[in-house]
Amino acid sequence: MYEIDPSRLDLAEEFRRKPYGRHSAELQRILNRMRTEPFDGHYVLLRDGRFGPYRLARLGATPADPITETGQVFQSVREAEWTVFKLRWRKLTGRDLPLE
Amino acid sequence: MLKIVGYADRLSVRPGESLAFKVSCEAGASDYEAEIVRLICGDDSPQGPGFKAEPVAASVNGRYPGRRQRVNAGSFGVIEGGVAMPAGAGFSVAVLLQPTWLAKRAEQAVIACRALTPNRTGWSLVLDAMGRPRFELSNGDEQAAVTIDRAVPERRWSKLLVAVDPVIGKVRLTHCLLDTLPGEGREAAAEVAFSFAPPAFDGVPVTIAAELAETDGARLFTARHFDGKIEAPSIGRLGDKDRGRWDFSVGIDSQKIADVSGNDRHGRLINLPTRAVTGHNWKGETLRWSDRPELYGAVHFHCDDLHDMEWKTDFRWTIPGDLPSGVYAAKLSCAGNGEDFVPFFVLPAKNATKAQVAFLASTFTFLAYANSHHGYEDALSEVCYGALLELGPAEQFLKERRDFGISLYDRHRDGSGGVYSSCHRPILNTRPKRALWNFNADLHVVDWLTANGQKFDVITDDVIHEEGAALLGDYRCIITGSHPEYHSTKMLDAFEAYLGGGGRLMYLGGNGFYWRIATHPDLPGVIEVRRGEAGTRCFELPPGERFHSFTAENGGLWRSQGRAPQALVGVGFVAEGFDENSHFIRTEQSFDPRAAFIFEGVGKDEKIGDFGVLGGAAGYELDAADPDLGTPPHALVLARSVEHSNVYLLTPEELLAGFPGQDAIENPKVRAELVYFETGNDGAVFSTGSITWSASLSHDGYQNNVARITGNVLRRFLDPRPL
Numbered sequence: 065m066y067e068i069d070p071s072r073l074d075l076a077e078e079f080r081r082k083p084y085g086r087h088s089a090e091l092q093r094i095l096n097r098m099r100t101e102p103f104d105g106h107y108v109l110l111r112d113g114r115f116g117p118y119r120l121a122r123l124g125a126t127p128a129d130p131i132t133e134t135g136q137v138f139q140s141v142r143e144a145e146w147t148v149f150k151l152r153w154r155k156l157t158g159r160d161l162p163l164e
Numbered sequence: 165m166l167k168i169v170g171y172a173d174r175l176s177v178r179p180g181e182s183l184a185f186k187v188s189c190e191a192g193a194s195d196y197e198a199e200i201v202r203l204i205c206g207d208d209s210p211q212g213p214g215f216k217a218e219p220v221a222a223s224v225n226g227r228y229p230g231r232r233q234r235v236n237a238g239s240f241g242v243i244e245g246g247v248a249m250p251a252g253a254g255f256s257v258a259v260l261l262q263p264t265w266l267a268k269r270a271e272q273a274v275i276a277c278r279a280l281t282p283n284r285t286g287w288s289l290v291l292d293a294m295g296r297p298r299f300e301l302s303n304g305d306e307q308a309a310v311t312i313d314r315a316v317p318e319r320r321w322s323k324l325l326v327a328v329d330p331v332i333g334k335v336r337l338t339h340c341l342l343d344t345l346p347g348e349g350r351e352a353a354a355e356v357a358f359s360f361a362p363p364a365f366d367g368v369p370v371t372i373a374a375e376l377a378e379t380d381g382a383r384l385f386t387a388r389h390f391d392g393k394i395e396a397p398s399i400g401r402l403g404d405k406d407r408g409r410w411d412f413s414v415g416i417d418s419q420k421i422a423d424v425s426g427n428d429r430h431g432r433l434i435n436l437p438t439r440a441v442t443g444h445n446w447k448g449e450t451l452r453w454s455d456r457p458e459l460y461g462a463v464h465f466h467c468d469d470l471h472d473m474e475w476k477t478d479f480r481w482t483i484p485g486d487l488p489s490g491v492y493a494a495k496l497s498c499a500g501n502g503e504d505f506v507p508f509f510v511l512p513a514k515n516a517t518k519a520q521v522a523f524l525a526s527t528f529t530f531l532a533y534a535n536s537h538h539g540y541e542d543a544l545s546e547v548c549y550g551a552l553l554e555l556g557p558a559e560q561f562l563k564e565r566r567d568f569g570i571s572l573y574d575r576h577r578d579g580s581g582g583v584y585s586s587c588h589r590p591i592l593n594t595r596p597k598r599a600l601w602n603f604n605a606d607l608h609v610v611d612w613l614t615a616n617g618q619k620f621d622v623i624t625d626d627v628i629h630e631e632g633a634a635l636l637g638d639y640r641c642i643i644t645g646s647h648p649e650y651h652s653t654k655m656l657d658a659f660e661a662y663l664g665g666g667g668r669l670m671y672l673g674g675n676g677f678y679w680r681i682a683t684h685p686d687l688p689g690v691i692e693v694r695r696g697e698a699g700t701r702c703f704e705l706p707p708g709e710r711f712h713s714f715t716a717e718n719g720g721l722w723r724s725q726g727r728a729p730q731a732l733v734g735v736g737f738v739a740e741g742f743d744e745n746s747h748f749i750r751t752e753q754s755f756d757p758r759a760a761f762i763f764e765g766v767g768k769d770e771k772i773g774d775f776g777v778l779g780g781a782a783g784y785e786l787d788a789a790d791p792d793l794g795t796p797p798h799a800l801v802l803a804r805s806v807e808h809s810n811v812y813l814l815t816p817e818e819l820l821a822g823f824p825g826q827d828a829i830e831n832p833k834v835r836a837e838l839v840y841f842e843t844g845n846d847g848a849v850f851s852t853g854s855i856t857w858s859a860s861l862s863h864d865g866y867q868n869n870v871a872r873i874t875g876n877v878l879r880r881f882l883d884p885r886p887l
Contacts, residue, residue: 084550085744085809092810099547106543108553110560127541128577145552
């Protein structure tokens with residue numbers, strides 16, 4: 065299993081600059097690992113308006129189980145992407161990402 | 165929570181025909197407003213052309229009383245007249261079963277015969293919440309029940325036998341495993357004593373895979389739904405012949421269930437359980453049910469199957485004779501900002517003078533995706549989309565309301581794939597002001613035609629299926645939407661005849677002409693899709709269950725049937741990705757004199773479509789030419805998309821084996837291609853090979869090279885001179 069090198073802050077910066085589209089091969093490995101996290105607890109966004117705001121939430125154990133909101137709210141999906149990236153970085157490396 | 169939702173009794177209609185609208189005020193609004201509108205553009209995004217709808221002075225516009233309408237989801241069989249069994253008689257019940265969802269930990273009725281009297285006389289053979297067989301008997305005043313302390317195993321065949329003998333005062337329940345594992349006993353049984361006379365059954369409905377709970381007129385409401393396969397249920401009088409024995413291998417292409425006991429206690433299936441599924445005796449002898457129906461004696465029931473919500477009609481509208489062909493909707497509004505649009509498609513009257521252009525509404529594709537849950541029920545969605553999953557109000561509503569049915573992209577709760585989809589329910593992702601996907605994205609084409617003052621008619625998949633090439637032949641040019649993915653055999657035949665007869669087709673989408681569907685004459689508004697071994701798909705149906713029950717045709721990709729889209733429209737699906745869209749660059753072949761009309765006003769080195777509501781004209785799902793799959797040798801590949809992301813990957817049917825380097829950065833086959841070619845009798849095809857092409861048409865006030873190319877092609881295709 066691919067392990068994220070917590071010293072590669074350059075890759076985190078790359079994601080922050082451009083969350084969508086072409087990425088370096090190394091960043092793509094990180095994203096593949098993060099985005100294939102298990103169903104149970106998988107991060108998703110809930111939206112009541114047409115274009116936000118976005119509430120961060122986690123899926124239940126199975127598709128039939130309810131979604132649980134984390135309480136975090138974002139005005140844009142890019143903001144949400146960055147927050148989830150940091151949450152997953154901490155989970156997968158055991159360290160906080162020292163970037164705002 | 166959506167406050168108001170509705171549906172019409174069909175999708176396609178002509179002047180003089182009537183539509184019935186059914187509405188439910190889900191949040192309890194006491195009344196609502198209905199207004200017929202003509203939809204021009206459904207894209208209300210800040211970067212889009214804006215939502216556009218024109219009011220229609222319809223006789224049905226007005227205020228209506230609100231009500232919340234009920235749904236009875238979950239498939240079952242019913243023999244409404246029951247079986248002949250006098251009061252006090254001993255009887256037996258036998259059935260084969262293969263449960264598929266014991267993890268739901270709920271009681272599941274396999275077969276039951278319960279009167280709707282307050283005391284619910286009758287009997288039920290159920291699995292309890294632990295999956296253990298139980299038989300319950302009641303004469304209204306007294307009850308008896310017996311449970312075997314061994315669960316029926318999931319996804320293996322078992323037989324349950326019940327003998328109710330009032331002479332000895334015992335109920336005996338037996339569970340037989342058809343195949344045993346080491347250490348397993350084949351048979352387990354339990355008995356209970358009882359001392360009352362069993363009730364008479366005659367006239368009491370027998371239900372299979374559910375228990376009857378209530379009726380409302382002709383509507384049946386059921387409970388304790390069973391998930392799994394059931395085969396060969398029978399009911400007999402002890403020591404006598406069967407009073408009812410149902411053979412599901414008879415009439416597989418119908419919703420009828422045949423009593424083969426000689427008593428004519430025939431029944432019907434409700435809510436489209438899956439037929440043409442393998443029975444207990446299937447061992448791979450054939451893969452097509454129609455070859456050996458006796459091996460297909462099972463029906464697979466699901467608690468989330470749904471055919472027709474059977475809502476009461478709120479209002480009916482007869483389409484006026486002078487209503488122009490177009491995309492319309494009933495706009496429904498209620499207190500608390502509740503709003504819904506119920507779309508429908510008005511074709512011109514058969515005897516009307518037709519426009520030269522027809523826009524094709526992909527109604528079969530809309531049905532295939534109807535109320536899809538797969539985005540948030542598949543853990544791999546995020547990595548495929550390359551972005552966090554979003555659940556808007558409609559998705560949150562559907563997540564809570566499984567009774568609105570699933571799409572052909574979803575798995576049932578038991579994990580098996582959905583194969584039938586119906587229009588007789590609100591389809592919450594075929595709406596304006598929702599995601600720019602299918603219907604709402606297709607309205608970009610309608611918007612562009614309207615902005616250009618181009619007169620056009622609207623035709624639909626389901627009417628092409630019914631009327632064939634005769635319908636297409638009314639038009640000099642047919643224009644598709646962004647994603648015409650699902651087609652029947654009759655439709656492909658019609659397109660081939662149209663193009664061979666001089667018709668001209670503008671395929672403005674991607675992933676088109678990809679999957680085969682089937683329909684059934686007794687089930688209007690329903691399609692069936694059987695996904696097989698190839699294709700980009702959310703599930704693969706089990707071996708032996710990949711032929712349509714409606715037609716016995718092999719399901720799956722058209723490519724797998726020898727009719728690849730490349731042969732029809734020059735391009736076929738090769739890749740998809742959803743994170744960021746891109747653009748096209750011209751190829752050398754775009755300078756061929758045959759293509760000069762296409763690029764009038766477009767510079768040699770212009771990037772084509774590096775703009776648009778979705779960021780680029782090349783995106784989401786991409787098609788390309790492939791001579792090996794039938795792209796005509798004279799076809800011109802005019803432009804090719806570039807710079808797609810790591811998330812764009814080759815589709816599985818393009819791979820014979822997995823190997824590294826399948827994304828757009830490393831694999832040059834991951835691209836869209838713009839293709840043009842002439843067909844017989846001065847027909848022609850122009851294909852964009854990209855779903856997001858039409859989302860770039862409105863950019864910069866409709867003055868851009870995507871709109872210019874599309875306009876150039878349309879203008880020339882309407883010109884009757886030979887190409």
